[in-house]
Amino acid sequence: MEQDLLASDPQELAEAWAARRAEWLRVQAVLKASGWSVYEPERDSVGSAWAAERVARREQALAAHAAHVKQRRAAADEVQAEVWVPAGPGRLLRQVAARAGLRPQEVLAQLAARLVVDDNGAVSVEAFVPSR
Template sequence: MWSAQDVARDQVRRQAKGLDVAAVAGKVAEAAVRERETADQVRRGGSFSELSDPERLAAVWAAKHEEWQRVRDLMVQAGWAVYEPERDVQGSQWAQERGERRESALAARDAFEARRREAAGELRTEVWLSAGPSRLIRAAADRAGVAPFQLLAQLAERVVVNEDGAVSVPPFTPSR
């Protein structure tokens, strides 16, 4: 999830493109009003709608106000007639960082989804065996050099169910 600053920087960068200093100054004033209104609403404990998070909205407007001011100051200092996002070194760096974080988050989500899809075909279970069969499984696993759960997994992979429903496992040598 993007921070309030990330949201503000992204929106301001897109909205400011092609605006002159006077228009940006108007956006600074508008953001100041919105920042004040949302902060007041949070202090009163109100909500803007059932879907909104008043604290987050107030934080975004505070960040937008700060970012509009940064853009205005940059334009005045650099003598730009209009804002061009490509010329804004700091804004471009932040946009690149946001893009990299987004790509990283998407890759992590894709990897998680792939693992989840893969795991959907798996069966995880606990098997509680009485002492006799448990000793046999442990002894066979020790002789084969595998863990008991690995031996049980290999047994399960080789299960054969006959037409009459009888379950059996043909003889095999456990592998590591």
Template sequence: MIWTSEDVARDSVRRNGAGLTARGVDEAVAEAAVRERETEAERQAALRSPPRDLEQEPFAWDPEELAERWAAKHVEWHRVQALMESSGWTVYEPEKGAEGAAWARERETWRAGFLERQAAHQARRRDERDELRAEVRLTAPAGRRIQALAARAGVSPDQVVAQLAKHAVAGEDGTVSVPAFNPR
């Protein structure tokens, strides 16, 4: 899931705004308004005369993205300011705000699911590294015996070969044998 400018703004305001007084939130709103105007002016300037690739710093922010982020932060700080005024809070506590808390829970649920899927994927990859995939060419008589064993056991021929390999024993002299077993 890709975070939009609004998502980044919500997260940033929740982290940076926790514990701020109403005055601190007012200052954050004012700063966001100034930054929004500045980045919008930079964006407009970049649209009028786009920089050539050679002139651009390799890790410079995209002016359009930066303008979007500050506009979203300004909106989010306004939302927090209105919430504090309507609720009569003296200090901003993100957990108390229903909208912000619901968003944070949704993001945390998504994050936990992503981490769970990632761990399962990594486990599958580890298991795959331990697997051996091989193509075996058998003589016609050996192939017929494997197919007959598979049909009797109700499994596929490749499962019979895998079970044979699982039960195979190497002797001290290097000989390989398979003790009697019933394919399943």
């Protein structure tokens, strides 16, 4: 809450203070209209509803942020590449993909998933049949 009051943008700071002032004026009006000597949030249906909405929005924002962070971590391990394959191997790749009902890039992804690197740094792939 105090973090909001330290906003670096003067417009955000002004809006935060205006919202707080409006809420305090509303609370003052509730106290005057109800005759309460002390504000009791649980008896203020409007304030309680707004508080519940704020909590729900905060939880939703935190969940969305956590999902975004998780997705970014997963994406950091992925590699996307544009590969130009010469005509001869490209035709073979398209034939293999067509037989498997896949796109050529899906066959290449399966090929990459099966890469094996030995102690000398040699890269190989054991024979496999691409599949869905």
